[in-house]
Amino acid sequence: MNPSAPLLARLDRLRERVARLVALRSADDPTADDPLRGLYLSPDAARHLLLRADAASAGPDGPVPEAPLPGPQEFEDAAEFEDAAEAEEAARPEGGDDRLYRLAVRLGLTVLDVQLLLVALAPDLQRAFEPLYGYLNDDVSRRRATVGLALELCGLPAHSAEGRARFHPAAPLSALGLLRIEEPDRPFLSRALSVPDRVVAHLLGDDTQDPTLGGRVRALAAPLVRLQHDALPQRLGKRLAAGPLTVYLREQREGDGLACAAAALAVAGQEALHYVPRASAPAPADSRDHETPQYHEARYHETDHEIAALLREARLRGCAVVVAPLPDRPGPLIRALAVSDVPVLLAGTRPYDPQWCDGHRDPLVLDAPRQRAGDLDAWSAALGSAEATGGGPADLAGVVAPYRLGGEHIRRAARAAQELAAFEDAPLSGSHLRLAARQQSASGLEQHARRIRPAVTWDDLVLPEAPLAHLHELALRSRHRERVLGDWRLSAGGGRGRGVLALFAGDSGTGKTLSAEVVAAELGLDLYVVQLSSVVDKYIGETEKNLERIFTEADRTDAVLLFDEADAVFGKRSEVKDAHDRYANLESAYLLQRLESFDGIALLTTNLRANIDDAFTRRLDLVVDFPFPDAAQRLALWRHSLASVPCVPGIDPGRCAREFELAGGSIRSAVVTAAYAAAGRGEAVTDADLLTGAQREYRKAGRLVLDDDNGW
Template sequence: MMKERETRSNAAKKQKSAAMDGAFGEYGSAEHLLDELIWLDAGLQTLLGAGGDDPLADPLAAFKGMYVSREELLDSGAAAPDEQMARAWIAYTAFRRETEERIGTRAAAGMGPPLMRLAESMRLTVWEYRCVVLCLAAEWDRKYEKWFAYLNDDATVKAPTVDLALRLLGDAEADRQLGRRLLGEGGSLRRWLLRPPGEGMAAQGLRTPLRLDERVVSFLLETEALDGRLLGVVESREPHEAPEPEGEGAAGADSRMKQALDGWPSGSVPVVGLWGARGGGKRSCLHRLAAGRGQRLLMVSLAALPSEAELLRGKMDSIVREALLTDAAIAFAEEDGLWKERLPREVLLSSLQAYAESARRPLIGWSGLERRSGSELPLPDRAAYWSGEVPPPGAEARAGLWRSHASELGEAANSPGAPDYNELASELASRFSHTPGQIASAWRQALVLAAERGDGLPRREELAAAARGQFRHRLARHADRIEARRGWSDLIIPADSLETIREACSRYVHRETVLGQWGFGGKLSYGTGVHMLFAGPPGTGKTMAAEVVAGELGLELYRVDLSRIVSKYIGETEQRLRELFDEARQSGAILFFDEGDALFGKRTEVKDAHDRYANMEAAYLLQLIEGYDGVTILATNLMQNLDEALLRRMSIIVKFPFPDAEDRVRIFRSLLPAGAPLDEDLDLPFLAQRVEASGGHIKNIVLAAAFLAAGERRPIGMSHMVRAARAELQKLGKIPMREAFAPYGD
């Protein structure tokens, strides 16, 4: 019977070996595994010769391990193997080495099947590699379950065990000792490739089943591109998908990263940190860095990681396993700064330490909105940290990006009636300092707005609205948004004041030309923003002017709520101010400080601690104003109360005088809508002469008169205006004489 078994086994060996001698074509995972199973089948057949029948032929073999016979007990001693069996095992080990050499030669001719790539990326020993093949066999073909149950002497254990691996995979006793060490808790097999033993399984010793982790199986059988447990947390980016850099900012960051990587200290773990505005291309830069090394990039969302320590440890283990399997770099995307309080630092650190120690070519990336020092990040030992900014592209590059998206419209973009997208591109690039990602998102949003209108060509206002919608911030925590509904025609102030405001808007529009192209930005490290001071009595149009500026520049307008900024606790006001300006810097919004003298008042003589800290707050706010490169507007009724240091930092100062009679006529007319019914006796010049009030009070008069007329179901007439005017003047402490509004008065 032994001779018959040897004959059948040798025939199978010759048949399968002949299949390996064919042409070296595409060597896939299935073909490679079948080749590996040649030596495994031979080994199982050889082990079978040590005692027992063929489990595939003997119907009683499946019951082995469910009962113990007297003969088996008497034969369970450590009997020395007979000479014939020893020769069979020597022949098998020689055949296994020969088969493995032929497989290695064939695999080296191509890209390498997953098993080979796994062995290279995780630097597996020969014994570990054989153990992976042994465990994978049970996932490939259910016939091996019978073999394993039989050879384990336990019909309930249909997976390879530690004992079976030690008996089958080595050539000598030294290999058995090596296998025990490699299957220990600190080895790569147990740490990354095998499933945990499960409850109560760790104490079984030699009988512990060996099963591959689900992701290892899907990787080796090529049934999954990314671990399904990482969906929503990890984005995989392949080397051949790396995009070209968009703009000079991304290209410059690429060059600096490559130069730094070329000079990285030997034996260190390279860590690259990139910071900059959203959509600036930080992730693409890291993608190109990994692709330059021929590596895949795993981009991890910190916001999507679980905060509970055990769940986070399990997710990080899956991420590190994925990186080790595919020889990938790991990069973290920091959507906000909350990860430091939310995620246990020690878990992140231990996981990255394990990655650094186990990976063949470790590379760690970090991207966020703010610059991070190495001490802020959970960096492993021997980490060499480099950080750099990915600045937004200049105005010319931004215009080119807008034009490239417009070119996707094809001939329709040049059809009659279509907007001039070349001109629009230059206008949008000047108004909005968007990143490439924000421009692409704005263009998609504009197409949606156009489609909603039933057209495929976005209009100017749709592109502008989509561009404004790209700003993401949390300014509502400290300020209130003001909808910019007023235009230049609504703003009734002296011509010289109006011209000054227009010049300030032009200054913002052309800042890229002056600061960027002409080089003034390189000379000035601060003070490059546009800061306006509107001074004048209440109701003279300061808030309306702020709305006009916001509408002209296409920016959001936020009025700072002092109640949410000023705090009685020392240091908290400064913290809130810093958060306010940080959010404004991310959004590009206009900060409007109404009643600005409350925050920017003159610093006083220090008589107690309160004076000292109040002066510190004022000084800190002046520094923030000077360092802010956006637009700020301060409005005050009492300019003489403002600190002189603030006046020096203002780009322009516009005075809003009390309106004269001619201006009051214009204000009355501007406040009356075209659809409002007006009586023929309405005499606006007469009202303007009799009512000495600012625009804010005139607004109250017109609105009150409209409600009076509506209540009487009559057009708005002089009687309504006079009654409303008298009530408003009384609010101001002015009691008009009875004959003041004659002949329209009572």
Template sequence: MGTGVVPEAPEAVADAVRNRLRDLERRVAEAVLARRAVDPDPDDPYRGQYLTPEAAERLLASPAGPHCPAAAPPDPPEAPPGSGLGRMAAAFGLSPLDVELLLVAVAPDVDACFERLYGYLNDDLTRRRPTIGLALELCGLPAAGPGRFRLAARSPLIAHGLLHVLDSERPLLSRELRAPDRITAHLLGDDTLDDALDGFVHVPLGPPDQLDPASGTARRIAAAVATGGPVHLVDEAGRAGQLAVDALRAAALLPLVLDAAALTGEPDQPERLRALAREARLSGGGLVLGPLERLSPHRSPGSRLLRELCDATRGVPVVTHAAHGWDPAWSGESPVVMTVPVPGPARRTELWTRTLAAAAARHGHPPAPAPDGLAELAATYRLDTDQVERAATVAVRSAAALDRPVTVGDLRAAVRAQNGTGLARLARRIEPAVGWRDLVLPPSTERQLREFALRAKHRDQVLGRWGMRPGGGRGHGVIALFAGESGTGKTMSAEVVAAELGMTLYVVDLSGVVDKYIGETEKNLERIFVEASRVNGVLLFDEADAIFGRRSQVKDAHDRHANVESAYLLQRVEAFDGIAVLSTNLRSNLDEAFTRRLDVIAEFPLPDAGQRRALWDRCLGTAIPRAADLDLDRCARRFELAGGSIRACAVTAAYRAAESGGPLGMAQVMAAVLAEYRKLGRLVLESDFGPWLTADHSASGG
């Protein structure tokens, strides 16, 4: 055999493997010579394909037969502590004999000459890997001795996936041993992640998060990791993933971040989990898994997967994170549970500033100062570290496409793009296209709307860091009631508030929420509340009295179920973490218990004459040409219409003007108002419409 057993590799890593394989090479050569010495025809080209009677007698008479006394086991040398073998032995609890058996299995993957020699010793040139019997022989162990149990299913070599036993249908001693490619690569100095983990494990790049240096939260998590056993982080701000990575780095461990969503779709789960635990031990790393909500651990498949993961990675540092606590049923070993503090506005602004600079550098754009209003934006939105990074990248690219610096508008649009489609499937999504100048409301109502927007902007500071709503499981949500008749501007006002916050408006369709079957309405509402808490949006329950109505005296099962629905809503609204608006035409129909839980109540009265004049002017706009006889003052004085009705009249009049081909005149407006009156079922008086009523009768043949 040649001496070039090990290919070029880092000397400090591969020296121990090279020396041990040279010793194995010597023992294989001795075994070959010994086999040839007792073989009457060592050059027989058909050896291994038949067994002559003489050969059978020789096997029974040989000292290695089944009735021979066991030879004394050898004493393999210890692996040097600093070598790859030494680190592997320490990480997996391998004995010197385990290391020797592993090297016997690895040898054909390092030097091809071992293949043919193993085939010769196996008495079958087609079987080029060592069998269990051959491995025991090369280690100087008897086939029936205790050494064979080092290759049992629960032994360190097999249980940790360092060796695979093939051909399970064969007798034990003739089963082949194979080392995974990742083990061979590690012994030769290559620490690239196992290909079996591609797609759901990655190693994050870059230094630890500067917002939480190792002296703060990350160091406390690292100290918990160092005590051994899993650690669970309760996190409502989406920062736990980065903190877990920083903590593992502070503990001198390589962070391996798992993609929970990809993990759930893996068909060959046990083998993948074993490869995951093996990789963590090989690389001296720790695992980061979360948010656990993606696994749905409260359901049977998710909880089973989490338990299998915890069992497979026992002894490996594992940090999990979620918005809720840990259920002891998920694992036989309970973790240390730590709560991640919510960052203040200053740290959020610093994160945005640093992430924007990094995004600009990645895309080759010159650095630019932070846009005006960044601090307010950072305080308003609830984003985790990954969402901030994605939003910053989108904003930088959008601004670069227009060859200008990043603005707050770019950032707001990028943040809205981070909203998932889960809530859009349950509610109608509206991108705000109106502002404060589009509203025509009494000053008191506008003050309440601005108060609502102010509370939404600063809720994390007041309710979170200052703790102004302690105890009782109360959330950090802000809820307003818009009460007024139909068409008074409630939905438009919610859109204006959403625009002020730079968020998307989601209008809940109650027809798809209320269900005749008991319990289904609550399930539908729960899905809406859960999805709404995950997005930066404003949730609008239109005609809210349909589900937030008063509880009644129980007379039958229907009353009891209706009261259960109301009780559930009372609890869920109080624990809500988002921004919601309840709109109703009949405030008196709402349960008083709901009213107590509201942050803002805005009344929307019917507009007075001055407001109606302003509404007519804004609804008609500036693009439509107006005739000289158009008298909007008369329309405002004579017709007591809500803003929605005035908008409908303006649209109808515009269609009539388009048909006539001339400017918009009083005839088209009065005809539109008359149609609206009839649609609303109002009394039509000649004193209000004058000659236009007669003209309408003549046109209709009345």
């Protein structure tokens, strides 16, 4: 049945009441047939109004004008009217989707509230009510119901305290955003009543979202899989099923709270609206208290109208509200959402501050469980069946293991990977998934570090077996840390994170940075090289703040963080001889504490391992030593560098490998010098070009080189 049918049937009964009231008014009205009635006040109309006023002042026992047609019944109080209205409803049962009835039950509206709401919205549904209301208002231009007319149509006297209380701002109709009382400068009984368009549309079966909310509200997607590894969503879901609740979910990583809220609401069987607030503007530098009422008035961006529209939308749909992420100053928003009839779940990374709810009831504060890295079930559900994904990668678990994405980001990454595969007209592969997952994990790290998109493989490394095995172990630890440290409970506790930390030590040019790029490529992650110029600051305490920003951003990003020349930041603590030594030691102490709670992947490189503080070394998972290459490795490095360079037939880099003790980085520079020389001649690279490049690198290092006259 059409959702509007029950509502239209109610309007038919209302029209009967309006007709009886019109008949009662026109029976003794000398101006009833005047075409200009309502535009001016004639003497006859004035005398008629005086008679009506005298009758009203005489009270219920005074004289009443005789009416040829029966008028609406007048009740002494609201309870008596509700009894009669309930009897009328029972006499006319209706089928179908009666949204007005379901809304009244859900919001706890009385029968009188429903009748008043019906009187107010009638002109928005049927134009026939407009001239009738204009006649009853004694003003042809006022075609909406007024407070006085609504009370009269409900059979209540204008002086009824119970009836007038229904229009109080704190009464359900106004407080819930269902009814607007306009024209506050007019006398109370003459104030017009209107129903928001969104409420009318809902009652007619249209659930199009209120345009006031813009693009900041959308339906919360159901979780891809039910969280079984943590009991908190189950308990929270059962509590939400019992009744509305306001909850603050403290998350360690952005997205944890949203995933927990979605899982709990799925258990409760409730739908939800996901609201993303506007970003708050930064606080003034001289502001001591950012949560004062004055600050609220000056800085709060979510208008009361917008929050009221959000709560009204949730009430109309009978769903919860999920807010994530929170703005910089969440207090005003949380206080505005502190209602008792709508479940509200808020998620943020900041610890709960009681000042946020100053004067209001505190929410239930819970720690959201961590999202599992590489949740295979969630990725499989997002990708769908093998037929829909073109088969998918064979090792899906290994591909997605490094990524700590929430349900919505997994959906978007899966969709983007499928679109990439379709664009290339190829089956879905691990490379498609890695690229899409990296896009979903983009962050603000580029403000503090240089981003490198890895374009190398293990074949680009020329290393002895021992450091190469350590690098493979590093990739293995990064993939399976969730299982070992989480599921198998091998985390040391004490608030320690599940990060992977490694130190690459060796001479310059031995392949430390290249190895970091290879590990990042193996994991399918971007590499961020921290710029020391953006970290070290001459002012006390600023270096720690800069490092905290980097670590915080790295915690919420799936990436590999590289501190090149790490001894500049992670150097040994020294004996305190002056204030400079004291504050330098404070920086090291901060780093020691921060590494304990780090959840990401961080690599440190140094040319002088002895300069790294022993306390840092203890916290490292791996220390990889990069030895200086011997003659055989140098020859392999020369050949690898020349692999794509046009060379003359029979070129032999073996002599340069034996005679020049160069590291891999210097060998590559020598090949670049030789390639430029050959390109300038328009010829292929020769042995002489290689010799020139090797001699150039020796001279750059300050080492002696025999000239051409003396040969080698």
